[in-house]
Amino acid sequence: MTDLSPTASAAPITPALSPVIQVEDAAVALGGRTIWQEVQLSVQPGEFLAILGPNGAGKSTLLKAILGLIPLSHGTISVLGHPARRGNAAIGYVPQRRHFDADVRVRGRSIVRLGLDGRDWGLPLPFLQRGKAREARRRVQEAIDLVGAEAYADRPIGELSGGEQQRLLIAQALVTRPRILALDEPLDSLDLRNQQGVAGVIQQISRETGAAVLLVAHDINPILPAIDRVVYIAQGQVAIGTPEEVITTETLSRLYTTPIEVLRTSDGRIVVVGQTEEEVSYHAHRLR
Amino acid sequence: MPIAFADTLSPSWDLVADIQILLHYHFMQNAYLAGTLVAVIAGFMGYFMVLRSQSFAGHSLANVGFAGATGAVLFGIPSIAGLFVAGVLAAVGIQTLNLAENNRQSDVAVGAVFTASLALGFLFIALATSEYAANVYDVLFGNPLGISDGDVVIIACSTLVLVGAFVLIARPLFFASIDPDVAAARGVPVRTLGFVYLVLLALVVAVAVQVVGVLLIFALLVTPAAIAQYVTTRPLVAAAVAVLLSLIFTWIGLAVGYFTPYPVGFFITTFAFGTYVLVRSGRFVLNRVRQRWLASPGDSSIGGAA
Numbered sequence: 001m002t003d004l005s006p007t008a009s010a011a012p013i014t015p016a017l018s019p020v021i022q023v024e025d026a027a028v029a030l031g032g033r034t035i036w037q038e039v040q041l042s043v044q045p046g047e048f049l050a051i052l053g054p055n056g057a058g059k060s061t062l063l064k065a066i067l068g069l070i071p072l073s074h075g076t077i078s079v080l081g082h083p084a085r086r087g088n089a090a091i092g093y094v095p096q097r098r099h100f101d102a103d104v105r106v107r108g109r110s111i112v113r114l115g116l117d118g119r120d121w122g123l124p125l126p127f128l129q130r131g132k133a134r135e136a137r138r139r140v141q142e143a144i145d146l147v148g149a150e151a152y153a154d155r156p157i158g159e160l161s162g163g164e165q166q167r168l169l170i171a172q173a174l175v176t177r178p179r180i181l182a183l184d185e186p187l188d189s190l191d192l193r194n195q196q197g198v199a200g201v202i203q204q205i206s207r208e209t210g211a212a213v214l215l216v217a218h219d220i221n222p223i224l225p226a227i228d229r230v231v232y233i234a235q236g237q238v239a240i241g242t243p244e245e246v247i248t249t250e251t252l253s254r255l256y257t258t259p260i261e262v263l264r265t266s267d268g269r270i271v272v273v274g275q276t277e278e279e280v281s282y283h284a285h286r287l288r
Numbered sequence: 289m290p291i292a293f294a295d296t297l298s299p300s301w302d303l304v305a306d307i308q309i310l311l312h313y314h315f316m317q318n319a320y321l322a323g324t325l326v327a328v329i330a331g332f333m334g335y336f337m338v339l340r341s342q343s344f345a346g347h348s349l350a351n352v353g354f355a356g357a358t359g360a361v362l363f364g365i366p367s368i369a370g371l372f373v374a375g376v377l378a379a380v381g382i383q384t385l386n387l388a389e390n391n392r393q394s395d396v397a398v399g400a401v402f403t404a405s406l407a408l409g410f411l412f413i414a415l416a417t418s419e420y421a422a423n424v425y426d427v428l429f430g431n432p433l434g435i436s437d438g439d440v441v442i443i444a445c446s447t448l449v450l451v452g453a454f455v456l457i458a459r460p461l462f463f464a465s466i467d468p469d470v471a472a473a474r475g476v477p478v479r480t481l482g483f484v485y486l487v488l489l490a491l492v493v494a495v496a497v498q499v500v501g502v503l504l505i506f507a508l509l510v511t512p513a514a515i516a517q518y519v520t521t522r523p524l525v526a527a528a529v530a531v532l533l534s535l536i537f538t539w540i541g542l543a544v545g546y547f548t549p550y551p552v553g554f555f556i557t558t559f560a561f562g563t564y565v566l567v568r569s570g571r572f573v574l575n576r577v578r579q580r581w582l583a584s585p586g587d588s589s590i591g592g593a594a
Contacts, residue, residue, distance in 0.1 A: 069472070086472075086475050101341070106526075119475055121456055123455050172470070
C-alpha cells in the first residue's frame with residue numbers, strides 16, 4: 001500500500017507542461033548489438049503514443065528501458081522527474097502477452113488486486129484494517145469498471161477469452177492509478193472486434209484518468225483514431241511525430257534505407273508496402 | 289489395560305469413544321500431532337505448487353529425499369537432516385540448470401536432477417547393509433506410527449519456521465507464480481522467490497516424509513490443492529480449503545489405518561485420490577448440465593452435445 005502514496009500525492013501538483021517521461025540521447029545495447037540510439041523523446045501528461053516498427057526493432061526494449069528493466073548504454077531516461085527505476089508504481093505495465101493457461105483457476109478480481117499490493121510482504125489482515133481493506137476493494141472495483149470487465153471478473157481467468165484476459169490485465173495495471181500506462185502489444189492475438197474494443201477502452205482510460213499511454217503495436221490501424229504521436233523504430237533509427245508526419249513514404253524509406261510505399265485507403269487506413277523481406281528476417285531473428 | 293483395548297479395537301458408532309481409543313496410545317498421539325502439522329504445511333505449500341505448475345518439480349524434489357534419507361543412514365546423521373540437505377542441493381541444482389530459462393522451470397533440468405539423485409540413493413542402499421531394508425520402506429512410504437517425541441519436536445519447529453516464512457512471502461510469491469513478467473516489473477524478486485520456494489519445499493518434504501514417505505507425499509502436497517482449485521477461485525480460500533482437505537485426509541487415513549491392519553499411507557493417498565476423482569467428475573457433470581441449460585430449449589439435444 002505504501003507504494004501508492006507517491007502516486008496519489010503527486011497527482012494534484014501536475015505542472016501542465018512538465019513531461020512525464022523525458023528520454024535524452026538514449027541508446028540500448030544488448031549482447032554487444034546496439035538496438036537503437038540517439039533517441040530523444042518527451043511525453044506529455046495524457047498523451048497517447050504508439051510505438052511501431054518491425055519485429056525485433058526494439059519496441060519492447062524501449063518500454064522496458066522506461067520501466068527501468070533494461071539499462072541504457074548511453075543517455076538518460078527520467079520518469080516524473082526521477083531516473084527510470086524498476087517497480088515504479090507510477091507506471092502501469094502490461095507486458096507482451098501469452099495467454100493464461102486454461103488450468104489457471106484464479107478469479108480475475110484477485111489478479112487485478114495483485115497490481116495494488118501483490119509485491120507487499122506479509123499477509124493482509126482485513127479484520128484489523130477494515131478501512132484499508134475496503135479502500136483496496138473499491139480501487140479494484142473501480143479498475144474493473146474502467147475496463148468494463150465486471151461481468152466476468154469473478155470467473156477463473158484461464159477460462160476467459162484473450163480479449164477478456166487483456167482487459168483484466170489492463171485493469172491490473174490501472175489499479176494504482178498510474179500516470180503512465182505502458183502496454184506491450186495489447187492488441188496482438190485478438191480478433192478484430194476485440195482489437196477495437198480494447199483499443200477503445202485504452203483511449204477512454206487515457207481520457208478519463210489523464211494517464212499518458214505508450215502502446216507498442218504491430219498494426220497502427222485499430223488505434224489510429226486514438227494516437228497523438230508515433231514512435232517508429234527501424235534498423236536502430238527512430239522517427240517521432242504525428243502519424244501524418246512519420247508514416248510517410250519518405251520517412252519510412254529513410255528509416256529502412258530501402259524504398260517503402262505508404263498508401264492511405266479511402267476509409268483512412270494505412271497500408272505499408274515493401275517491408276516484407278525485412279519482416280521475415282526480423283522474425284527469424286526474434287525466434288533466436 | 290492395553291490388552292483390553294486391543295480386544296475392543298473396532299470402531300463403534302460412539303464417536304467420542306472411538307477418538308478415545310484412537311488417542312489412547314502415545315504413538316498414536318504423536319502420529320496425530322505430526323500428521324496435523326505436516327498436513328497444514330503441505331496443503332498450503334501445495335497450493336503454490338499447483339499454481340506454479342510445478343507438481344513435477346515437487347514430486348522430483350520429494351524423490352530426491354530418497355537419496356537424502358538413505359545417505360543419512362549411511363553416514364549416521366539424522367534422517368531429517370539428510371532429507372533437508374539433499375532437497376536444498378537439488379533445489380540449487382534445479383535453479384542453476386534453469387538459469388538460462390527465463391523465470392520458468394524446465395522439466396528436463398528437474399528430471400535430470402531427480403534421476404541422478406535416485407541413482408545416488410540406489411548406491412547408498414547398496415553400500416549400507418541389508419538391515420536398512422526396512423528403513424527404505426519407511427522412506428518411500430512413510431511410517432507415521434513410528435514417530436518419536438523428538439521427531440514431533442523437530443516437526444513442530446520446522447512447521448513454525450515454514451508458516452512464518454510463508455506468511456512473509458505469500459503475496460509476492462503468488463504474484464510471481466501467476467505472472468512472473470509483471471511481478472518482476474513491479475519489483476518482486478521473482479528468481480530469488482523461486483529459489484526460496486524450492487528450499488522451503490525441501491524442508492516440507494523432509495518433514496512430511498515421516499508421515500507419508502517420498503513416494504506418497506503427492507497425496508498431501510498436490511491432490512488437496514488441485515481439488516481446492518475446483519472448489520473456489522479465491523486464492524486465500526483455496527489455500528485454506530487445501531489445508532483443510534489435507535487435514536481431513538490425514539486424520540481419517542490415520543484412523544482407518546489404526547483400526548485395520550493396512551498401512552496408513554495407502555488410506556491417506558486413496559482418500560485424496562478418491563476425492564479428486566469425485567470433484568473432477570462432479571465438475572464435469574455440472575458443466576454439461578449448465579451447457580444443456582444454456583442451450584435454447586428448442587434444440588436442447590444439439591446444444592447438449594456441443
